[in-house]
Amino acid sequence: MTVQLSNETIGRRGLMLVLSSPSGAGKTTLTRLLREQEPSLTLSVSVTTRPRRHSEVEGVHYRFIDVETFTLMRDRGDLLEWAEVHGNFYGSPRREIDKALASGQDILFDIDYQGAQQIRANAASDVVSIFILPPSIPEMRRRLERRAEDPPEMIARRLRTAIGELERWREYDYVLVNDDLERCFERLQAILVAERLRRERQPGLVAFTEGLMDDLRRSTS
């Protein structure tokens, strides 16, 4: 065997990239950039019982289902994680995720800390979790106010919720301060590049290194 191999051609297991942050830290923009510039990263499409926002597309941003269907899926164990946020249910369908990981596909999760906790509990070794912090509270408030879709009482609610969310940074593998969008995004990409190169995410290394050692024994004997 004298074929040259690179990390691209070595069999790899996919990872679950879990991105969480309090509202207003810039996570939505970072998620959009990741999807645009990392086409190999599939967004996990959650199911949810909350009403569709004007800008959202069924099956792209969420699969919008009713509470009965959600309860059925959850009780059958079809959800890798689920959570109730502001009175609505959210969940990640398990089957599609399992299949994607086995075929080397990475999956992006744009979920809150409750979902992140459950995913870690269900599939720790496949998870790479990143928490995004705002650089300051005034900046966080500005970002929330710039998002014109939400009414003022929703902004106030999000800020109060953010106190409990902020504390969760301690549960994540990586913590990024989003003071500069471009730089923060480059760091996100670096984490993705690095985590794909972890030994345990390259099951194909077993066969590759065995081939190298066979060749080496043959050429030195």
Added chain:
Amino acid sequence: MTVQLSNETIGRRGLMLVLSSPSGAGKTTLTRLLREQEPSLTLSVSVTTRPRRHSEVEGVHYRFIDVETFTLMRDRGDLLEWAEVHGNFYGSPRREIDKALASGQDILFDIDYQGAQQIRANAASDVVSIFILPPSIPEMRRRLERRAEDPPEMIARRLRTAIGELERWREYDYVLVNDDLERCFERLQAILVAERLRRERQPGLVAFTEGLMDDLRRSTS
């Protein structure tokens, strides 16, 4: 507190980057590139009892000491790791390393698997270990032969030693196949960027997030 903070200004603990590979995988070149392009990365200068090569500078590539001095340092516990390779002793002085890490300085270790094992045993949470693999054995042999300094019998010896070294990839956090120097180096850099952003390497996050939460409570009460 309304000062904006980035990951740069948050107090950080240094890391130990441990780079290992069999001879001929390109580690020496990668180490040189890292030192040129990552000035914040200090090279750990090992002590060694082996004779100085023509191209080597005392205190830069190694501190060349005699066996008696080495034994004294080792027995006093002054070495974070030490090893005997091809009949010579090598070791990493502990005191400078401890000081550098506490001040947020990263340190590069260009050592073999025996040294890597000891460093992991002595300071696991500070270590990021990377194993470099050659893309093929013929390519590895070509690289060894291109290094004109070594006599042919040394090349044969290095190839035989490489069999035992290759197997050690299973002990490392990351595994890179060095089929393309530029790409391999970019990946090394990505690992460094990512590992610096790990939560436990940013002790300053405790004070930063407490400040954010104080501000948030004040602004929503």
